[in-house]
Amino acid sequence: MNATPDMLATAFKMLAALGLVLGGLGIFFYFTKRVMRKSSGGSRDRLIRVLANQYVGLKKNISLVEVPGALLVIGISGDSIRLLTKIEDKGILDQIQNESPERLSPSFSDHLNKITNRFLAHKNQK
Secondary structure (H helix, E strand, C coil), X not given: CCCCCCHHHHHHHXXXXXXXXXXXXXXXXXXXXXXXXXXXXXXXXXXXXXXXXXXXXXXXXXXXXXXXXXXXXXXXXXXXXXXXXXXCCHHHHHHHHCCCHHHCCCCHHHHHHHHHXXXXXXXXXX
8 A cells, every 4th residue: 555645635625615715714804894894884984084194203202183163183102191271263274174084094894995906806807
């Protein structure tokens, strides 16, 4: 009897296992994407929106946050969050609210959709 394994059978088993794992990951990401889209509600429907972030140092950044009726500038560090100012000037408020949605911070769901669409477009080109 031949003790060496058949290379064709071994390769088939390996590719089947790889296909099973990749298929499972694909199904997981598909359902995760669907759940994220339903639960997040999109970045335009939220009551609190982060309009911009600017990092000023290690674990330190300044964020522009819109809440109903106010626009806040918040300083965030590793151990604290502080209100720096509240923007109340009508001209500045109008200018910020008229900014294009592309300039606003996209949600994780938006990033995931963008990556998925890019992958599908690349796959369809082949």
